[in-house]
Amino acid sequence: MAKGRVGVNEERCKSCGLCVAACPMKVLRISDKINKKGYRPVEQFKEGCIACRMCAITCPDVVLEVFRLEDDKACNA
Amino acid sequence: MGKRFLMKGNEALAEAAIHAGCKYFFGYPITPQNEIPEYMSKKLPEIGGVYLQAESEVAAVNMIFGAAGTGKRVMTSSSSPGISLMSEGISYIAGAELPCVLMNVMRGGPGLGGILPSQSDYFQATRGGGHGDYRLLVLAPSTVQEAVDLTMLAFDLAEKYRNPVMVLADGFMGQMMEAVEFKETRAEGLPDPAEWAVGYMKQRGSRALIKSLYLDPEELEAHNWKLQAKYAQMAQHEKRFxxxxxxxxxxxxxxxxxxxxxxxxxxxxxxxxxxxxxxxxxxxxxxxxxxxxxxxxxxxxxxxxxxxxxxxxxxxxxxxxxxxxxxxxxxxxxxxxxxxxxxxxxxxxxxxx
Amino acid sequence: MKETKIFEKPKSMIDVTTHYCPGCTHGVAHRLVAEVIDELQIQERTVAVAPVGCSVFLYNYINVDSYEAAHGRAPAVASACKRLLPDSVVFSYQGDGDLASIGMAEIVHAANRGEKITVIFINNAIYGMTGGQMAPTTLVGQKATTCPLGRDPKLAGYPIRMCEMLATLQAPAYITRVSVAKPKYTIKAKEALTKAFQTQIEGKGFSFVEILSTCPTNWGMRPVDATNWLEEHMMPEFPLGVFKTPE
The missing domain is CATH 3.40.50.920 (Rossmann fold)
Known part of the structure; x- marks a missing residue:
C-alpha cells in the first residue's frame, strides 16, 4: 500500500472536520492549536497515510496538500 | 447633401444604430417600437451580428449587461412599461459602468396605460429610473432626422463615459415617416475596451471584473463619488439645446x-x-x-x-x-x-x- | 525517501481564505471548477457569471474574466456574452434561490435556446446568504426561518426538481445531478463538470450540472452531520444521475 503524508495550510483551516471523517485510515484529527481566525486546524497525528487524497477532495477550503512517499530504492525495483 | 431615404422613424432609429457600428441587439416586443427589433432581426444576421429576442424585458436588459461587458456596441429598445421592467438592470449597467444605448419610444402610462405617444417617462429617464444614485445620459430628438443623428451620437457618448445612454423618443417619432440621411461620424479617442472588458484576459494579462457590488461602505461611497464626477463631466461637456x-x-x-x-x-x-x-x-x-x-x-x-x-x-x-x-x-x-x-x-x- | 505532491490548489484558484462558513461545500464546487479550468487549459478564455447569494464572491476565488449578475439573471448575462464571444467558455454559477426561484424564466429560456453555456446549479435546499429562509428546493417538512414548522406543501408547494424539468426540453445537450457531500460523490461531480465544459467547448450546446450541497450553518448541523443528512434526505428527493447526454 502506498505511503503518504498530508500537508496542512493551518491558517486556511476552519475545523469543519470533513477531512477527519473522510480519512479511511483515521490519521487526521482536529488539533489543539488555534489559528488567526480562531479555528483549530486539522493535523495528521500519526503514521499510516496511504495518499488516497480523500481528505483533500472533501476539504472545502483547499487546506490540504497530499504527498506520496516512495523509497529511493523503489525507483530501481 | 448625402443620399436621403424615406423611412419610418423606428426603422430609421435601427438603421442609425447599425450605421454607428452596433451589431448586437437584445429586446422584447412592445408597442409602439416593434419595428426596431423587427428591422434588427432582419439586418443584423446579414452583417454577422446577433439579434436575440429575450424571454422578457428583464432578460433583455441583462443580456445587454452581458453583451456590453464585452465592450462591443450593443443596444435594446422598448417602450415605457418595458423600460420600467428594465430599470433594475439599467441600474446594474450604470453601477458597473458599461456602455450601451437604450431606446424608449414612450407611450402613455401609468400601469399598462395605452399605446399612443407620451412624454410621461421624463422623471424616470432623467432621474435614473432604478435604485441608487445613478444617471443616464438622455437624448431627446424632435424629428426623425435628429433621432438618427442622436442615436449615432449616443453610441459615442456611451463609450466615452462608459455609461448607458437613453434615446428618449415618443410614439409619434417611431411611427411617422420622414426623409433621413445617415451621416458617417465617429468620435475619435474613445477608450479601448481591451482595457476593461471581458474577453481580453490573454492580451491584457489580467482578468476583467464586471460588477456593481461593494460591500465595504467606504469603497461604495468612493464608487458613488466617482460616478458623480463622471456625471459632472457630462454636465460640463455634453449639454445640448x-x-x-x-x-x-x-x-x-x-x-x-x-x-x-x-x-x-x-x-x-x-x-x-x-x-x-x-x-x-x-x-x-x-x-x-x-x-x-x-x-x-x-x-x-x-x-x-x-x-x-x-x-x-x-x-x-x-x-x-x-x-x-x-x-x-x-x-x-x-x-x-x-x-x-x-x-x-x-x-x-x-x-x- | 522521495516526496511527490499529488494534490495541490489549482492554479486558477486565487490564494485566499473564502468567506464561506466551516464545512460549506461551495468551496468544494469552486475548487472542482478551477481544477477543470486548469486541466482543460481554458483559464484565459473562460468567463464566469456569479449570482446573488452566498456565491456572489465567486470571482474572488476563481481568477477568470467575471461578471456579477443581478439576482437570477446569470443565464441571460451568460447567453449574451457567449453569443458575442463564441470562442470563450462561459459558465454561470447559481444557487437554488437564484436559479430556481427568481431566475426561473432565465434558466428555462437559456436552456430552451440551447445556449452554448455551462450552468452550475448549487442546490442546498435553503437560502444561505439571507439567513436560512425557505428555498424552492426546501424539502417537505424541512424547517427554515420562513417555514419554522417545516415546509408545508399545502402552503408552499413541493421542492422543484430542476434537472427533471429542464430535461423535458429538446435543446439542452447535457443535464446531470451530482453531489459534493462526500469524496465518492465529489469524484463523480468533477467528471460531470469536465463533461459539461467539454460539451460547451465542442459546440454541442447547453450543459447543466446540479450539485447537491450542504449548508451546515442554516441547516443547524455540524458539517459531518450535514453530509449525512444530505445523503439520507436530499438524495431520495433529488436522485443523482444523468438526465440528458450529448449525442
Whole structure:
C-alpha cells in the first residue's frame, strides 16, 4: 500500500472536520492549536497515510496538500 | 447633401444604430417600437451580428449587461412599461459602468396605460429610473432626422463615459415617416475596451471584473463619488439645446421632442400675428441645460412649458427660471397631443390677449 | 525517501481564505471548477457569471474574466456574452434561490435556446446568504426561518426538481445531478463538470450540472452531520444521475 503524508495550510483551516471523517485510515484529527481566525486546524497525528487524497477532495477550503512517499530504492525495483 | 431615404422613424432609429457600428441587439416586443427589433432581426444576421429576442424585458436588459461587458456596441429598445421592467438592470449597467444605448419610444402610462405617444417617462429617464444614485445620459430628438443623428451620437457618448445612454423618443417619432440621411461620424479617442472588458484576459494579462457590488461602505461611497464626477463631466461637456426666436421674445415656450416641433409651428404662426414668442428646446434632458433659462433675455417675462405629461420637465424649468418670472405648464396626456391651436391659445391666455 | 505532491490548489484558484462558513461545500464546487479550468487549459478564455447569494464572491476565488449578475439573471448575462464571444467558455454559477426561484424564466429560456453555456446549479435546499429562509428546493417538512414548522406543501408547494424539468426540453445537450457531500460523490461531480465544459467547448450546446450541497450553518448541523443528512434526505428527493447526454 502506498505511503503518504498530508500537508496542512493551518491558517486556511476552519475545523469543519470533513477531512477527519473522510480519512479511511483515521490519521487526521482536529488539533489543539488555534489559528488567526480562531479555528483549530486539522493535523495528521500519526503514521499510516496511504495518499488516497480523500481528505483533500472533501476539504472545502483547499487546506490540504497530499504527498506520496516512495523509497529511493523503489525507483530501481 | 448625402443620399436621403424615406423611412419610418423606428426603422430609421435601427438603421442609425447599425450605421454607428452596433451589431448586437437584445429586446422584447412592445408597442409602439416593434419595428426596431423587427428591422434588427432582419439586418443584423446579414452583417454577422446577433439579434436575440429575450424571454422578457428583464432578460433583455441583462443580456445587454452581458453583451456590453464585452465592450462591443450593443443596444435594446422598448417602450415605457418595458423600460420600467428594465430599470433594475439599467441600474446594474450604470453601477458597473458599461456602455450601451437604450431606446424608449414612450407611450402613455401609468400601469399598462395605452399605446399612443407620451412624454410621461421624463422623471424616470432623467432621474435614473432604478435604485441608487445613478444617471443616464438622455437624448431627446424632435424629428426623425435628429433621432438618427442622436442615436449615432449616443453610441459615442456611451463609450466615452462608459455609461448607458437613453434615446428618449415618443410614439409619434417611431411611427411617422420622414426623409433621413445617415451621416458617417465617429468620435475619435474613445477608450479601448481591451482595457476593461471581458474577453481580453490573454492580451491584457489580467482578468476583467464586471460588477456593481461593494460591500465595504467606504469603497461604495468612493464608487458613488466617482460616478458623480463622471456625471459632472457630462454636465460640463455634453449639454445640448436649441433656442429659437428667443432674443426678443416676450414669452418663451419650453418643450422637447415632438411637442417642441408642434410648438415651433405655433410660434411661427403667432409670430406672423405679431406675438413675440420663442422656443427653448433641451436636446439633452440629462444633463439638463439649465443655463439658458437661468440667463433669459430681459424681454422674456414668462415661460410656458408644454409637455405630453402632467408636468414633469416643468420642474427642471422652474428650477432654472427661478421665482422672478412665472412658469406655467400645459399638458396633454394618455396619448392625447397638444395641437398647434391649443398651444397658440395657451400663449394668448398667458399674455392676457 | 522521495516526496511527490499529488494534490495541490489549482492554479486558477486565487490564494485566499473564502468567506464561506466551516464545512460549506461551495468551496468544494469552486475548487472542482478551477481544477477543470486548469486541466482543460481554458483559464484565459473562460468567463464566469456569479449570482446573488452566498456565491456572489465567486470571482474572488476563481481568477477568470467575471461578471456579477443581478439576482437570477446569470443565464441571460451568460447567453449574451457567449453569443458575442463564441470562442470563450462561459459558465454561470447559481444557487437554488437564484436559479430556481427568481431566475426561473432565465434558466428555462437559456436552456430552451440551447445556449452554448455551462450552468452550475448549487442546490442546498435553503437560502444561505439571507439567513436560512425557505428555498424552492426546501424539502417537505424541512424547517427554515420562513417555514419554522417545516415546509408545508399545502402552503408552499413541493421542492422543484430542476434537472427533471429542464430535461423535458429538446435543446439542452447535457443535464446531470451530482453531489459534493462526500469524496465518492465529489469524484463523480468533477467528471460531470469536465463533461459539461467539454460539451460547451465542442459546440454541442447547453450543459447543466446540479450539485447537491450542504449548508451546515442554516441547516443547524455540524458539517459531518450535514453530509449525512444530505445523503439520507436530499438524495431520495433529488436522485443523482444523468438526465440528458450529448449525442
Amino acid at each position: 436649441e433656442c429659437y426666436l428667443m432674443d426678443d421674445a416676450e414669452i418663451l415656450i419650453a418643450a422637447y421632442g415632438t411637442v417642441a416641433r408642434i410648438a415651433r409651428t405655433a410660434i411661427n404662426e403667432l409670430r406672423s400675428e405679431g406675438v413675440k414668442v420663442g422656443l427653448f428646446r433641451p436636446i439633452t434632458l440629462f444633463p439638463f441645460p439649465y443655463e439658458p433659462l437661468e440667463n433669459l433675455p430681459a424681454s422674456v417675462r414668462q415661460v410656458l412649458t408644454v409637455e405630453m405629461s402632467c408636468g414633469q420637465m416643468v420642474e427642471d424649468v422652474r428650477l432654472a427660471v427661478g421665482k422672478e418670472r412665472p412658469v406655467s405648464m400645459y399638458g396633454r396626456v394618455g396619448g392625447m397631443t397638444p395641437s398647434v391651436d391649443e398651444i397658440k391659445d395657451q400663449v394668448r391666455k398667458a399674455l392676457g390677449r
